[in-house]
Amino acid sequence: MNLIIRKATIVDSESPYHNQTVDIKITQGIIEEIGISLLNSDTHEEFHQDNLYVSQGWFDTSVSLGEPGFEDRETIINGLEVAAKSGFAGIALQPNSYPIIDNQSQVHFVKQKAVNAATELYPIGALTKGSEGNDLAELFDMKNAGAVAFGDYNKSLSNANLMKISLQYVQDFDGLVIAFCQDATIKGNGVANEGIVSTRLGLKGIPNLSEELIVARNLFLLEYTGGKLHIPTISTTKSVALIREAKKKGLQVTCSVTVHHLVLTDEKLEGFDTRYKVSPPLRNEDDRKALLEAVLDNTIDCITSDHNPIDIENKKMEFDLAKNGTIGLESAFGALLTQLPLEIIINKMTFGKNLLNIERQKIAENKKASITLFTIDNSWTFGKEHILSKSKNSAFLGHAMKGKAIGIYNQGKLVING
Incomplete structure (x- = not known):
């Protein structure tokens, strides 16, 4: 029009x-x-x-929609309509559907579903087959089909050698590896940030160390292999410090933070409301302030809603058993503007295009x-x-x-x- x-x-x-x-x-x-x-x-x-x-169209680097397989949670058509009405002109789609987006036919499927939408959809291909962490997926084929990066959503790759190989392999076609960081053995059965709140509520804790160990490991691997690495949804003060130091060394590492980690803390868990059960968990006020500071000094490159629709059957249940995740597209901008200056927000909500080599469209x-x-x-x-x-x-x-x-x-x- x-x-x-x-x-x-x-x-x-x-x-x-x-x-x-x-x-x-x-x-x-x-x-x-x-x-x-x-x-x-x-x-x-x-x-x-x-x-x-008005600004350049916002871009969200981490959106889950469900389709195919979880259409009861969200469909691609409705999800893109939600994104558009929430101000997002583009989204990067996570591969955590059923089946997992781990081959070129799945990439073609989700792109075809989005062909007439106002909000553009850019698929992230799974890094490993079935996002199971055992074998690399068809990365080059997915790249040719339109995948903009490769990562297993909210799953940390325990096999350090496979992470090394993936960082080496994608350099042949200028690919980007997305590496969620959380040591499963240290996390154990944890469901909330390890600290005063989890102790008072009797919830098993997830220590900051579980994230920071894998951040450090992956940065060591990146320094060894070269290439490009994106660490999504960091949540701790030490993770910020590790990435800040890696950037000073000249490593090609970027990172993101979620809106909810910039605005909310684990104090919200007092009522055992599973809407606040997310991965990584909401941390304490010191971590929240460190994340805000890292946004302001550009250690953190972009802000994501990490929009993750979960059906009521998997949310309205005991805290320990409920699935992780919150929707976030509709609330992202309004929540951020209570915490950060406008121009910083716009910058962090459009930088994702730079990250994924998508052409930016300035208003001119x-x-x-x-x-x-x-x-x-x-x-x-x-x-x-x-x-x-x-x-x-x-x-x-x-x-x-x-x-x-x-x-x-x-x-x-x-x-x-x-």
């Missing part, structure tokens, strides 16, 4: 119109003109909202229109009525929000929430 966005303040450090309030005229998916009071000869629809802001004339629309001033409380996902397992129910995603213009389509 052809569109004029009226009186929008552009937040895009790469744009010549950064911090300016302008009209944006989009024709056949391309930004034709940017200026003040642009003329409309009745060929374009118009969108206007008070205190409107003659560029493809990939734009997120949002407001920043309104305060509100996230409730059930704001959940658009099929699954309702949000850790942010009842949480104070600031600002709100309005929607996106991408792929020639305007999708608005409401």
Whole structure:
């Protein structure tokens, strides 16, 4: 559709119109003109909202949708609609469906499902067959089919030699290995952060060490092999320090953090509410502050919702038995704006494209229109009525929000929430 966005303040450090309030005229998916009071000869629809802001389309580096196999949790079509209304013009899809996305036919399947959506879908291929950690999956074939990176979702590879081989192998085609870090033997039967809260509640603890040991190991392997490594969803002060030091050495390592680890702590577990059971577990306030500091000093490269729909049968049960995961697309921006400056948030929610070698589209004339629309001033409380996902397992129910995603213009389509 052809569109004029009226009186929008552009937040895009790469744009010549950064911090300016302008009209944006989009024709056949391309930004034709940017200026003040642009003329409309009745060929374009118009969108206007008070205190409107726009940025490059946000990108989420870790989204689970369920399909194929877990359509009761979420479908690709509805999940991409949720992403669009939550301000995300692109997502990287985790391979944790059934079957696992570990071959080119599965990559083709999910890409085909997303072909007409406004939000673009980029599949992450499983690093190992069936995400079982025994043999490498068909990495090169999946790369050719459209996979943007390779990792086993929320599964740490215990075989150090296999991690070494994968880091060496993907260099032949400039591939990226995603390595979730958690030592299963140290985690044991732990279900919550090891500390005062878990002790008081009688929950088995997961020490920070379980993450930090594998972060350190994988960084040693990266230093030995070369190549590129992404460590997702880090959660501890020491993990931050290890990655900061590795970057100083010049290693090609990047990392992400989840919205919920930046906003929430293990104090939320007091009511044994399984919506707060996530992997890695919510940590303490000191870790949360260290993660925020690492976002500000660019040790952490990007922020993810780590959106993971879980059906009610696997969430509304005893804490020990419930599955890990929270949905997060709908609440991501509003929660972050209570903690971080706007430009930092935009940077961390668009950097994923750099990470995955996806072309960025700055807001400038003659560029493809990939734009997120949002407001920043309104305060509100996230409730059930704001959940658009099929699954309702949000850790942010009842949480104070600031600002709100309005929607996106991408792929020639305007999708608005409401």
